[in-house]
Amino acid sequence: MTEIILKNNIDKSKMDALLAFLKTWGVDAELRTTNVHTNKKAAEFTLSTGLWKDYTVSADNLRKQAWQRNV
Numbered sequence: 001m002t003e004i005i006l007k008n009n010i011d012k013s014k015m016d017a018l019l020a021f022l023k024t025w026g027v028d029a030e031l032r033t034t035n036v037h038t039n040k041k042a043a044e045f046t047l048s049t050g051l052w053k054d055y056t057v058s059a060d061n062l063r064k065q066a067w068q069r070n071v
Helices: 012-024 059-067
Strands: none
Touching: none
């Protein structure tokens, strides 16, 4: 099976014409529509991920240390 994915909504008349065209070439084609929902939640970046996962570090502590500059 080979699939063609059309990413934009197409008028019914154009879709019918495309299916008719494919059938003239002997291609057995059918129309199947799906509703694609990409519902990704934005994950909060925390200090417990990645590099800092094995350390006891707080974001507040790091901020305080970053702003204490001896100029």
